[in-house]
Amino acid sequence: MPPRIRLANARVPVRCQRLLCQSDIPTLVRYASTVTTPAPSIEQMTTSPVPIARFPPSQPPSHRRPEYRRSQLLRQYTSIIRTTPLMVFLQHDNLKSVEWTAIRRELSKAMQKVDAKIAAEGRSAPALAPHIKVQIIQPGIFDVALRIVDYFRPSQETLEMGKPPSANDPATQTSAEISLAGSKDDPTLTHDLSRAAQAAVRHKKGKHELSTLLAGPIAALTIPHMSPEHLKAALTVLAPKAFGYPAPTRKANPDWHELSVQNGLNKLSVLAARLDNQLFDVDQTKWVGSIEGGMDGLRSQLVMALQSMGSSITSTLEGAGKSLYVTLESRRSVLEDEQKGTSGEAKGEDKAE
Structure with a gap:
C-alpha cells in the first residue's frame, strides 16, 4: 500500500492567516465606502409593485389542465x-x-x-x-x-394586448385586479x-x-x-x-x-x-x-351570370328608349302630315277665291 500523504505540512499557519486578514481590511473598507445603495425614488415608494406572474407567458393559466x-x-x-x-x-x-x-x-x-x-x-x-x-x-x-x-x-378590451386598460398601469389597478392577475379567474385570459x-x-x-x-x-x-x-x-x-x-x-x-x-x-x-x-x-x-371546374369554374359562372344580367338590363333600358323614340317619331310624322294637309287646303281655298 502506498504511504499516505499527511496534510499537516500543507496547512497555513495561524499567524499568516491573521496577516492576510489584516491586509484585506483596508481594501474592503475602501470598496464599501465607494459603493453605496441609492435611495428609492418617490414614485417607487408611492406606486404598488407590478404583480409577479405565476405562469410563463408561453403557458397561461387554464381552466383545464393543458397536459391532459x-x-x-x-x-x-x-x-x-x-x-x-x-x-x-x-x-x-x-x-x-x-x-x-x-x-x-x-x-x-x-x-x-x-x-x-x-x-x-x-x-x-x-x-x-x-x-x-x-x-x-x-x-x-x-x-x-x-x-x-x-x-x-x-370583448375588444380584453383582446387589446391581452390585458384590460387598467392592467397597463399598476397605479390604477385595484387590489382585486392585482390578486386576479396571473390566475385562472383572470378575465383577460x-x-x-x-x-x-x-x-x-x-x-x-x-x-x-x-x-x-x-x-x-x-x-x-x-x-x-x-x-x-x-x-x-x-x-x-x-x-x-x-x-x-x-x-x-x-x-x-x-x-x-x-x-x-x-x-x-x-x-x-x-x-x-x-x-x-x-x-x-x-x-x-x-x-x-x-x-364543374372547382372554385374557378364557379367564379366563371358567376362572371357570366353578372355579364348576362348586365346585358339584359342594358337591352331592357335600350328597348324602352327605342320604343319611346319610335313613338315620338311616328307622332311627329303624323303632326307633319296634318300640318301639310291643312296648309294644302288653305292654298286651295285661296286659289278658289
Whole structure:
C-alpha cells in the first residue's frame, strides 16, 4: 500500500492567516465606502409593485389542465374548425385498423389524382392531397370546440394586448385586479382553455346545430381548402352509392375493390357536411361536389351570370328608349302630315277665291 500523504505540512499557519486578514481590511473598507445603495425614488415608494406572474407567458393559466389528453384534443379541434372550411362527418361502426389503413390509402390516391389533374390544366392551386385526412374524433370534446369557436366572442378590451386598460398601469389597478392577475379567474385570459371561454359556452350545451349528429362513433374528413373537385373525389371513394357517383371500375382502380376496403366502406355512412360554417345535408353536399371546374369554374359562372344580367338590363333600358323614340317619331310624322294637309287646303281655298 502506498504511504499516505499527511496534510499537516500543507496547512497555513495561524499567524499568516491573521496577516492576510489584516491586509484585506483596508481594501474592503475602501470598496464599501465607494459603493453605496441609492435611495428609492418617490414614485417607487408611492406606486404598488407590478404583480409577479405565476405562469410563463408561453403557458397561461387554464381552466383545464393543458397536459391532459382532453385539453390537447380540445385545442386540436378548435384549430381544425377555424382553419378547415370543408368538413364531412361520417359514422363508423367498429372499423379495424387494416380497414382504416386501406381506406386512407385509397383516399390519398384519389386526392393525388385530382392534384395532378389540376396541375395538368395549368391552374394555380395548392396541392391538397398531403393535408386531406379522415380521422376519428371524440364527439363530446368536438361539441365543446364547436361551441367555443362559434359562440365565444371576447370583448375588444380584453383582446387589446391581452390585458384590460387598467392592467397597463399598476397605479390604477385595484387590489382585486392585482390578486386576479396571473390566475385562472383572470378575465383577460381568452384562450380556448380559459375559464372565460368555458363559462361563455356552458349554457349553449346541446344547442349547436351539429349537437344532434355528434353522437356515437364519429369520423371527420377535413379538406383545408374549398375545393369541390376534391370533395367529389373523396365522396366517390368513401360513399359513391349515397351520392349517386359512379364507383371506380375494377380495371381503373383494382385496389378499391379489395376486401379490406369494401368491408370498411360498408361500415361507413355520411351524416352531413360543414361548409363555411354552414350545415349541409347529403343533397346539398352533392350539389357542391357537382360544380364543374372547382372554385374557378364557379367564379366563371358567376362572371357570366353578372355579364348576362348586365346585358339584359342594358337591352331592357335600350328597348324602352327605342320604343319611346319610335313613338315620338311616328307622332311627329303624323303632326307633319296634318300640318301639310291643312296648309294644302288653305292654298286651295285661296286659289278658289
